[in-house]
Amino acid sequence: MSLITRLAARLPAQVRSAAYDIEKERRLSLSDGPGWSRLFGRTSAAGKPVTLDKAMQLSAVWACVRQTAMAISALPLAVYRKEGDGSRSSVDDRLAEVLSVSPNLDQTALEHWEGQVAWLMVNGNCYSERTDIGGRLSSLQPLPANMTRPIRNSDGELFYQILDRGKSEVLPRDKVFHVKGFGFGGDMGLSAINFGVQTMGTALAADESAGKLFSNGMQISGVLKAGQTLTAEQRQQMRTMLEAYRSSDNAWKVMVLEAGMSFEALTLNPEDAQMLETRRFQVEDICRWFGVPPIVIGHAGEGQTMWGSGVEQILIAWMELGLNPVLRRIEKRIQKDLMPRGERLSRYAEFNREGILQMDSKAKSEFLTKLVSNGIMSRNEAREKLNLSRRDGGDELTAQTAMAPLSDLGQKENQA
Structure with a gap:
Protein backbone atom coordinates (compact mmCIF):
# COMPACT_ATOMS: atom_id res chain seq x y z
CA MET A 1 0.00 0.00 0.00
CA SER A 2 1.31 3.44 -0.91
CA LEU A 3 2.25 6.21 1.51
CA ILE A 4 -0.82 8.18 0.38
CA THR A 5 -3.15 5.40 1.47
CA ARG A 6 -1.43 4.91 4.83
CA LEU A 7 -1.65 8.60 5.59
CA ALA A 8 -5.25 8.79 4.36
CA ALA A 9 -6.36 6.30 6.97
CA ARG A 10 -5.46 8.81 9.71
CA LEU A 11 -7.04 11.87 8.07
CA PRO A 12 -10.55 13.32 8.50
CA ALA A 13 -13.19 12.08 6.06
CA GLN A 14 -13.07 15.21 3.86
CA VAL A 15 -9.30 15.10 3.44
CA ARG A 16 -9.33 11.32 3.13
CA SER A 17 -11.63 11.53 0.10
CA ALA A 18 -9.16 13.80 -1.71
CA ALA A 19 -6.29 11.46 -0.84
CA TYR A 20 -8.18 8.53 -2.35
CA ASP A 21 -8.67 10.53 -5.57
CA ILE A 22 -4.90 10.93 -5.81
CA GLU A 23 -4.35 7.24 -5.09
CA LYS A 24 -6.82 6.35 -7.85
CA GLU A 25 -4.35 7.60 -10.46
CA ARG A 26 -1.71 5.02 -9.47
CA ARG A 27 -1.39 2.56 -12.35
CA LEU A 28 -0.83 -1.20 -12.21
CA SER A 29 2.93 -1.70 -11.91
CA LEU A 30 5.08 -4.54 -13.24
CA SER A 31 5.82 -5.66 -9.68
CA ASP A 32 2.15 -6.20 -8.86
CA GLY A 33 2.16 -9.97 -9.32
CA PRO A 34 -1.33 -10.70 -7.94
CA GLY A 35 -2.80 -7.98 -10.14
CA TRP A 36 -1.33 -9.43 -13.33
CA SER A 37 -2.23 -13.01 -12.36
CA ARG A 38 -5.84 -11.96 -12.03
CA LEU A 39 -5.69 -10.59 -15.57
CA PHE A 40 -3.89 -13.45 -17.32
CA GLY A 41 -4.58 -16.47 -15.11
CA ARG A 42 -2.31 -19.44 -14.46
CA THR A 43 -0.83 -22.04 -16.78
CA SER A 44 -1.69 -25.69 -16.19
CA ALA A 45 0.57 -28.70 -16.66
CA ALA A 46 -1.36 -29.40 -19.88
CA GLY A 47 0.08 -26.15 -21.25
CA LYS A 48 -3.23 -24.27 -21.32
CA PRO A 49 -3.56 -20.94 -19.49
CA VAL A 50 -6.64 -20.97 -17.25
CA THR A 51 -8.43 -17.65 -16.87
CA LEU A 52 -12.02 -16.88 -15.97
CA ASP A 53 -13.02 -16.48 -19.62
CA LYS A 54 -11.26 -19.72 -20.60
CA SER A 59 -19.75 -26.38 -20.44
CA ALA A 60 -19.44 -28.01 -17.00
CA VAL A 61 -18.05 -24.82 -15.43
CA TRP A 62 -20.68 -22.68 -17.14
CA ALA A 63 -23.50 -24.97 -15.99
CA CYS A 64 -22.27 -25.25 -12.37
CA VAL A 65 -21.99 -21.48 -12.02
CA ARG A 66 -25.24 -20.75 -13.86
CA GLN A 67 -27.37 -23.29 -12.00
CA THR A 68 -26.15 -22.21 -8.58
CA ALA A 69 -26.45 -18.49 -9.30
CA MET A 70 -29.91 -18.80 -10.84
CA ALA A 71 -31.22 -21.06 -8.06
CA ILE A 72 -30.10 -18.74 -5.26
CA SER A 73 -31.06 -15.46 -6.93
CA ALA A 74 -34.60 -16.77 -7.55
CA LEU A 75 -35.22 -17.31 -3.82
CA PRO A 76 -37.22 -14.57 -2.06
CA LEU A 77 -35.11 -12.48 0.33
CA ALA A 78 -36.69 -10.52 3.19
CA VAL A 79 -35.65 -8.64 6.33
CA TYR A 80 -37.19 -9.67 9.65
CA ARG A 81 -37.37 -8.36 13.21
CA LYS A 82 -37.41 -10.65 16.26
CA GLU A 83 -40.34 -9.90 18.55
CA GLY A 84 -40.35 -10.27 22.32
CA ASP A 85 -42.67 -13.30 22.25
CA GLY A 86 -40.29 -15.26 20.04
CA SER A 87 -42.18 -14.58 16.81
CA ARG A 88 -40.92 -12.45 13.95
CA SER A 89 -42.32 -9.76 11.70
CA SER A 90 -41.18 -8.60 8.29
CA VAL A 91 -39.54 -5.19 7.97
CA ASP A 92 -40.21 -2.90 5.02
CA ASP A 93 -37.57 -0.18 5.10
CA ARG A 94 -34.84 1.14 2.80
CA LEU A 95 -32.51 -1.76 3.61
CA ALA A 96 -35.19 -4.30 2.71
CA GLU A 97 -35.85 -2.43 -0.53
CA VAL A 98 -32.16 -2.47 -1.50
CA LEU A 99 -31.76 -6.17 -0.71
CA SER A 100 -34.97 -7.51 -2.22
CA VAL A 101 -36.23 -5.00 -4.81
CA SER A 102 -33.76 -2.46 -6.20
CA PRO A 103 -30.11 -2.66 -5.10
CA GLU A 114 -27.27 -13.70 -9.57
CA GLY A 115 -24.11 -11.80 -10.44
CA GLN A 116 -22.83 -11.81 -6.87
CA VAL A 117 -23.30 -15.56 -6.46
CA ALA A 118 -21.67 -16.17 -9.85
CA ASP A 132 -24.89 5.16 2.72
CA ILE A 133 -27.15 8.12 3.37
CA GLY A 134 -27.64 9.18 6.96
CA GLY A 135 -25.97 6.04 8.24
CA ARG A 136 -28.40 3.81 6.32
CA LEU A 137 -27.67 1.73 3.23
CA SER A 138 -28.84 3.40 0.04
CA SER A 139 -27.45 1.21 -2.77
CA LEU A 140 -25.13 -1.65 -3.65
CA GLN A 141 -23.12 -1.34 -6.87
CA PRO A 142 -21.41 -4.61 -7.94
CA LEU A 143 -17.62 -4.67 -8.31
CA PRO A 144 -15.77 -7.18 -10.52
CA ALA A 145 -14.31 -9.75 -8.14
CA ASN A 146 -11.38 -10.55 -10.43
CA MET A 147 -10.33 -6.89 -10.26
CA THR A 148 -10.86 -6.41 -6.52
CA ARG A 149 -8.88 -7.65 -3.54
CA PRO A 150 -8.56 -6.80 0.15
CA ILE A 151 -5.27 -5.32 1.37
CA ARG A 152 -4.06 -4.20 4.80
CA ASN A 153 -1.73 -1.40 5.80
CA SER A 154 1.03 -1.68 8.38
CA ASP A 155 -1.51 -1.02 11.15
CA GLY A 156 -3.69 -3.92 10.02
CA GLU A 157 -6.48 -1.67 8.74
CA LEU A 158 -8.43 -3.23 5.88
CA PHE A 159 -8.84 -1.57 2.47
CA TYR A 160 -9.97 -2.78 -0.93
CA GLN A 161 -7.91 -2.30 -4.08
CA ILE A 162 -9.84 -2.15 -7.35
CA LEU A 163 -8.19 -2.31 -10.79
CA ASP A 164 -10.13 -0.21 -13.27
CA ARG A 165 -8.85 0.15 -16.84
CA GLY A 166 -5.21 -0.08 -15.80
CA LYS A 167 -5.61 2.17 -12.78
CA SER A 168 -5.80 1.24 -9.12
CA GLU A 169 -8.41 2.66 -6.77
CA VAL A 170 -8.43 2.03 -3.02
CA LEU A 171 -11.66 2.08 -1.00
CA PRO A 172 -12.02 1.86 2.80
CA ARG A 173 -13.71 -1.21 4.24
CA ASP A 174 -16.89 0.67 5.14
CA LYS A 175 -17.44 1.40 1.43
CA VAL A 176 -17.32 -2.25 0.31
CA PHE A 177 -19.74 -5.09 1.01
CA HIS A 178 -17.65 -8.27 0.80
CA VAL A 179 -18.98 -11.84 0.98
CA LYS A 180 -16.25 -14.47 1.34
CA GLY A 181 -16.59 -18.05 0.20
CA PHE A 182 -14.92 -21.15 1.57
CA GLY A 183 -11.46 -20.45 2.98
CA PHE A 184 -9.20 -20.66 5.99
CA GLY A 185 -10.44 -17.55 7.76
CA GLY A 186 -8.33 -14.92 6.01
CA ASP A 187 -9.42 -11.78 4.19
CA MET A 188 -10.35 -13.70 1.03
CA GLY A 189 -12.20 -16.85 0.08
CA LEU A 190 -10.54 -19.44 -2.14
CA SER A 191 -11.14 -19.52 -5.89
CA ALA A 192 -12.20 -22.83 -7.42
CA ILE A 193 -10.67 -21.78 -10.75
CA ASN A 194 -7.29 -20.90 -9.23
CA PHE A 195 -7.02 -24.12 -7.23
CA GLY A 196 -8.61 -26.24 -9.96
CA VAL A 197 -6.25 -24.98 -12.65
CA GLN A 198 -4.94 -28.48 -13.44
CA THR A 199 -8.41 -30.00 -13.79
CA MET A 200 -9.70 -27.16 -15.96
CA GLY A 201 -6.48 -26.88 -17.96
CA THR A 202 -6.70 -30.57 -18.82
CA ALA A 203 -10.34 -30.17 -19.78
CA LEU A 204 -9.49 -27.22 -22.05
CA ALA A 205 -6.70 -29.23 -23.70
CA ALA A 206 -9.03 -32.20 -24.24
CA ASP A 207 -11.72 -29.98 -25.75
CA GLU A 208 -9.18 -28.39 -28.09
CA SER A 209 -7.84 -31.81 -29.11
CA ALA A 210 -11.35 -33.04 -29.85
CA GLY A 211 -12.08 -29.95 -31.90
CA LYS A 212 -8.93 -30.34 -33.96
CA LEU A 213 -9.67 -34.01 -34.47
CA PHE A 214 -13.04 -33.27 -36.06
CA SER A 215 -11.91 -30.16 -37.96
CA ASN A 216 -10.44 -32.52 -40.58
CA GLY A 217 -13.01 -34.59 -42.42
CA MET A 218 -10.49 -37.45 -42.82
CA GLN A 219 -9.96 -37.45 -39.05
CA ILE A 220 -6.46 -38.90 -39.50
CA SER A 221 -8.16 -42.03 -40.80
CA GLY A 222 -5.27 -43.25 -42.95
CA VAL A 223 -2.07 -42.54 -44.90
CA LEU A 224 -1.26 -42.30 -48.60
CA LYS A 225 1.60 -44.51 -49.86
CA ALA A 226 3.57 -43.81 -53.03
CA GLY A 227 5.98 -46.20 -54.72
CA GLN A 228 8.42 -43.41 -55.44
CA THR A 229 9.78 -40.20 -54.00
CA LEU A 230 7.59 -37.24 -54.87
CA THR A 231 8.99 -34.00 -56.16
CA ALA A 232 8.23 -30.70 -54.50
CA GLU A 233 5.71 -29.91 -57.25
CA GLN A 234 4.00 -33.27 -56.81
CA ARG A 235 3.81 -32.79 -53.04
CA GLN A 236 2.14 -29.42 -53.56
CA GLN A 237 -0.32 -30.98 -56.00
CA MET A 238 -1.11 -33.68 -53.43
CA ARG A 239 -1.73 -31.06 -50.71
CA THR A 240 -4.05 -29.19 -53.06
CA MET A 241 -5.97 -32.36 -53.80
CA LEU A 242 -6.33 -33.22 -50.12
CA GLU A 243 -7.79 -29.77 -49.39
CA ALA A 244 -10.91 -30.89 -51.26
CA TYR A 245 -11.48 -33.56 -48.58
CA ARG A 246 -10.98 -31.43 -45.48
CA SER A 247 -13.73 -30.53 -42.98
CA SER A 248 -16.84 -32.46 -42.07
CA ASP A 249 -18.71 -31.07 -45.13
CA ASN A 250 -16.48 -33.18 -47.37
CA ALA A 251 -16.45 -36.33 -45.28
CA TRP A 252 -16.99 -39.68 -47.08
CA LYS A 253 -16.16 -38.36 -50.55
CA VAL A 254 -14.51 -40.85 -52.93
CA MET A 255 -10.82 -40.11 -53.53
CA VAL A 256 -9.20 -41.07 -56.87
CA LEU A 257 -5.53 -42.15 -56.55
CA GLU A 258 -3.05 -42.21 -59.43
CA ALA A 259 0.56 -43.18 -60.15
CA GLY A 260 0.57 -46.30 -58.03
CA MET A 261 -0.52 -44.52 -54.84
CA SER A 262 -2.51 -46.48 -52.25
CA PHE A 263 -4.45 -45.59 -49.15
CA GLU A 264 -3.90 -47.47 -45.88
CA ALA A 265 -6.62 -47.03 -43.27
CA LEU A 266 -5.67 -46.30 -39.68
CA THR A 267 -7.95 -46.84 -36.72
CA LEU A 268 -8.34 -44.18 -34.07
CA ASN A 269 -10.94 -45.50 -31.69
CA PRO A 270 -12.07 -42.86 -29.16
CA GLU A 271 -12.54 -45.58 -26.56
CA ASP A 272 -8.98 -46.79 -27.13
CA ALA A 273 -7.70 -43.23 -26.90
CA GLN A 274 -9.91 -42.76 -23.81
CA MET A 275 -11.11 -39.46 -25.21
CA LEU A 276 -14.74 -40.03 -24.29
CA GLU A 277 -13.92 -41.45 -20.88
CA THR A 278 -11.55 -38.57 -20.15
CA ARG A 279 -14.16 -35.98 -21.02
CA ARG A 280 -16.80 -37.75 -18.93
CA PHE A 281 -14.48 -37.76 -15.93
CA GLN A 282 -13.68 -34.06 -16.46
CA VAL A 283 -17.36 -33.13 -16.06
CA GLU A 284 -17.61 -35.00 -12.76
CA ASP A 285 -14.26 -33.62 -11.56
CA ILE A 286 -15.27 -30.02 -12.32
CA CYS A 287 -18.54 -30.59 -10.43
CA ARG A 288 -16.48 -31.54 -7.37
CA TRP A 289 -14.71 -28.19 -7.42
CA PHE A 290 -18.01 -26.29 -7.42
CA GLY A 291 -19.92 -28.62 -5.08
CA VAL A 292 -22.66 -29.30 -7.63
CA PRO A 293 -24.02 -32.82 -8.26
CA PRO A 294 -23.50 -33.78 -11.92
CA ILE A 295 -27.21 -34.55 -12.26
CA VAL A 296 -27.97 -30.85 -11.63
CA ILE A 297 -26.12 -29.83 -14.81
CA GLY A 298 -27.62 -32.63 -16.90
CA HIS A 299 -24.82 -35.18 -16.54
CA ALA A 300 -25.91 -38.61 -15.34
CA GLY A 301 -23.34 -41.10 -14.16
CA GLU A 302 -23.04 -44.44 -15.90
CA GLY A 303 -26.15 -46.49 -15.17
CA GLN A 304 -27.98 -43.55 -13.54
CA THR A 305 -31.27 -42.21 -14.86
CA MET A 306 -32.36 -38.57 -14.89
CA TRP A 307 -35.60 -39.26 -13.02
CA GLY A 308 -36.79 -40.98 -9.88
CA SER A 309 -36.70 -40.68 -6.11
CA GLY A 310 -32.92 -41.10 -6.08
CA VAL A 311 -32.48 -37.93 -8.12
CA GLU A 312 -34.90 -36.11 -5.81
CA GLN A 313 -32.75 -37.03 -2.81
CA ILE A 314 -29.65 -35.81 -4.65
CA LEU A 315 -31.30 -32.43 -5.25
CA ILE A 316 -32.32 -32.18 -1.59
CA ALA A 317 -28.75 -32.98 -0.56
CA TRP A 318 -27.49 -30.27 -2.95
CA MET A 319 -29.82 -27.76 -1.32
CA GLU A 320 -28.63 -28.72 2.17
CA LEU A 321 -24.90 -29.14 1.51
CA GLY A 322 -24.35 -26.92 -1.52
CA LEU A 323 -26.83 -24.03 -1.58
CA ASN A 324 -27.60 -23.59 2.12
CA PRO A 325 -23.98 -22.80 3.17
CA VAL A 326 -23.81 -20.12 0.46
CA LEU A 327 -27.14 -18.67 1.58
CA ARG A 328 -25.98 -18.58 5.20
CA ARG A 329 -22.76 -16.80 4.22
CA ILE A 330 -24.72 -14.06 2.49
CA GLU A 331 -27.27 -13.75 5.31
CA LYS A 332 -24.64 -13.52 8.04
CA ARG A 333 -22.57 -10.96 6.11
CA ILE A 334 -25.70 -8.84 5.58
CA GLN A 335 -26.45 -8.99 9.30
CA LYS A 336 -22.88 -8.07 10.27
CA ASP A 337 -22.08 -5.37 7.72
CA LEU A 338 -25.38 -3.88 6.57
CA MET A 339 -27.49 -3.90 9.73
CA PRO A 340 -27.04 -0.94 12.12
CA ARG A 341 -24.83 -1.97 15.04
CA GLY A 342 -27.58 -1.62 17.62
CA GLU A 343 -30.04 -3.74 15.61
CA ARG A 344 -27.93 -6.77 14.72
CA LEU A 345 -29.39 -8.95 17.46
CA SER A 346 -33.00 -8.13 16.64
CA ARG A 347 -32.94 -7.89 12.83
CA TYR A 348 -31.74 -10.28 10.15
CA ALA A 349 -32.14 -11.09 6.47
CA GLU A 350 -33.22 -14.52 5.29
CA PHE A 351 -33.75 -16.31 1.98
CA ASN A 352 -36.91 -18.38 1.77
CA ARG A 353 -35.60 -21.92 1.21
CA GLU A 354 -39.08 -23.21 0.42
CA GLY A 355 -38.78 -21.54 -2.97
CA ILE A 356 -36.52 -24.34 -4.13
CA LEU A 357 -38.24 -27.28 -2.41
CA GLN A 358 -41.02 -27.67 -4.92
CA MET A 359 -43.04 -30.92 -4.71
CA ASP A 360 -45.59 -32.66 -6.87
CA SER A 361 -49.25 -31.95 -6.12
CA LYS A 362 -49.81 -35.16 -4.17
CA ALA A 363 -46.77 -34.72 -1.93
CA LYS A 364 -47.57 -31.05 -1.36
CA SER A 365 -51.16 -31.85 -0.43
CA GLU A 366 -50.07 -34.48 2.10
CA PHE A 367 -47.42 -32.15 3.51
CA LEU A 368 -49.86 -29.26 4.08
CA THR A 369 -52.57 -31.58 5.42
CA LYS A 370 -50.25 -32.91 8.12
CA LEU A 371 -49.19 -29.42 9.17
CA VAL A 372 -52.76 -28.15 9.37
CA SER A 373 -54.22 -31.23 11.08
CA ASN A 374 -51.51 -31.19 13.75
CA GLY A 375 -51.96 -27.52 14.64
CA ILE A 376 -48.61 -26.40 13.21
CA MET A 377 -50.07 -24.25 10.44
CA SER A 378 -53.44 -22.52 10.06
CA ARG A 379 -55.65 -23.06 7.04
CA ASN A 380 -54.97 -19.55 5.79
CA GLU A 381 -51.22 -20.11 6.04
CA ALA A 382 -51.65 -23.29 3.99
CA ARG A 383 -53.70 -21.37 1.41
CA GLU A 384 -50.90 -18.81 1.09
CA LYS A 385 -48.51 -21.63 0.19
CA LEU A 386 -50.84 -22.40 -2.71
CA ASN A 387 -51.16 -18.71 -3.69
CA LEU A 388 -54.83 -18.74 -2.67
CA SER A 389 -56.60 -15.84 -0.96
CA ARG A 390 -57.25 -15.90 2.79
CA ARG A 391 -60.68 -16.89 4.11
CA ASP A 392 -62.57 -15.71 7.17
CA GLY A 393 -62.11 -18.03 10.14
CA GLY A 394 -59.03 -19.65 8.68
CA ASP A 395 -56.47 -18.17 11.07
CA GLU A 396 -57.24 -20.46 13.99
CA LEU A 397 -54.98 -23.46 14.58
CA THR A 398 -56.85 -26.76 14.45
CA ALA A 399 -55.99 -30.38 15.21
CA GLN A 400 -57.46 -33.81 14.65
CA THR A 401 -59.22 -35.31 17.71
CA ALA A 402 -59.60 -38.90 16.56
CA MET A 403 -57.72 -40.10 19.65
CA ALA A 404 -59.65 -37.97 22.18
CA PRO A 405 -60.79 -39.54 25.48
CA LEU A 406 -64.24 -41.18 25.45
CA SER A 407 -65.48 -38.73 28.10
CA ASP A 408 -64.87 -35.84 25.67
CA LEU A 409 -66.95 -37.27 22.84
CA GLY A 410 -70.06 -35.23 22.07
CA GLN A 411 -69.08 -32.36 24.37
CA LYS A 412 -68.94 -29.85 21.56
CA GLU A 413 -72.45 -30.75 20.36
CA ASN A 414 -73.86 -30.55 23.92
CA GLN A 415 -72.26 -27.14 24.47
CA ALA A 416 -73.80 -25.88 21.25
Missing part, protein backbone atom coordinates in the same frame (compact mmCIF):
# COMPACT_ATOMS: atom_id res chain seq x y z
CA ALA A 55 -12.79 -21.68 -17.74
CA MET A 56 -16.29 -20.43 -18.58
CA GLN A 57 -15.88 -21.90 -22.07
CA LEU A 58 -16.11 -25.34 -20.45
CA ASN A 104 -29.01 0.09 -7.48
CA LEU A 105 -30.18 2.25 -10.36
CA ASP A 106 -29.61 -0.41 -13.03
CA GLN A 107 -30.34 -3.83 -11.54
CA THR A 108 -33.20 -5.77 -10.06
CA ALA A 109 -32.51 -7.75 -6.90
CA LEU A 110 -32.52 -11.00 -8.88
CA GLU A 111 -29.91 -9.68 -11.35
CA HIS A 112 -27.75 -8.36 -8.54
CA TRP A 113 -27.67 -11.55 -6.47
CA TRP A 119 -18.59 -14.23 -8.68
CA LEU A 120 -18.67 -16.14 -5.40
CA MET A 121 -18.61 -19.43 -7.29
CA VAL A 122 -15.71 -18.65 -9.64
CA ASN A 123 -13.65 -16.28 -7.50
CA GLY A 124 -14.50 -17.29 -3.94
CA ASN A 125 -15.44 -13.66 -3.23
CA CYS A 126 -18.02 -11.12 -4.32
CA TYR A 127 -17.90 -7.37 -3.75
CA SER A 128 -20.27 -4.42 -3.97
CA GLU A 129 -19.55 -0.75 -3.44
CA ARG A 130 -22.03 0.52 -0.89
CA THR A 131 -23.54 3.97 -0.62
